[in-house]
Amino acid sequence: MYEKCQQMAEDFVILRSIQMSCVGKRQKRWQSEAEQVKVENRLILHTSFLLRVVVHQSPVKRNSQQVVNTIRKYWCLNNSMLLLNLVMNLRIYLVRHAKTEWNDKEIWQGNVDIPLNEGGLAQAERLAQRFSKLSIGAVYTSPLSRSYQTAQRIADRFALSPVADQNLRECEISLWNGLTMKETLERHGEAYKEWSTNPEARIDGVESLAAVQTRVVRAISDIINNPVEKDVVVVSHAIAIRMLICWILQLPIPFHKNFRLDNASVTAVDFSSKPRIIYLNDTCHLGE
Structure with a gap:
């Protein structure tokens, strides 16, 4: 040595x-x-x-x-x-929030504060049951209701309080909030194409994907800088987690469409000499 x-x-x-x-x-x-x-x-x-x-x-x-x-x-x-x-051997579980009424309708939510629906509450409970078998020392979450409610169910199993972090919120997409993908392409086709292919796109009412990635990585760096002896759960949103995964895998940001992230899914990442994804989009706990 x-x-x-x-x-x-x-x-x-x-x-x-x-x-x-x-x-x-x-x-x-x-x-x-x-x-x-x-x-x-x-x-x-x-x-x-x-x-x-x-x-x-x-x-x-x-x-x-x-x-x-x-x-x-x-x-x-x-x-x-x-x-x-x-950091030596820190595991972070990335959890996409459980589903909402807008998820069931397949419409954009962005930073609209939509709570979990009945099905989402059931998914959150199954997530909590899954994590109850593990050793969790901290739970971080986006402050949006659908994420916080999911995090709260998990944190309750360990007598913890979720820590809300604005950097874990979803991408700001107010230009097409409340629209389906079909409606988005019909009304804002050019803007959507620019946003989805150019990470630095500047469009009124829409946060660039590069900006989302920067703040989500900052949130993870803050978590790493305040280590606990046990594993950590981070509850966030589809685009936010996708940006982090692209950063971990060193993928160009537009490649985030090449993998799925379902509601209430779990992605495990080990942080040691470098971050490594252990598994992606695991939903076995939902039994669906």
């Missing part, structure tokens, strides 16, 4: 000198974006390994944010990536 740390530290010094020579007005530029990404990715890998040694070999567990802040001060690395690399 010591020899590996020493070797990586020496390699780090070389990589860091390359990075620093390309920073600043009077110094040379990167030869290409690919060169910059390659060097910085290697720096992140080296840093994460050395940090894990520091954190886990110390007799006193250190605050991960303090370590990250110290590293960023001198090494200029990405905060979220460092946080992910400091």
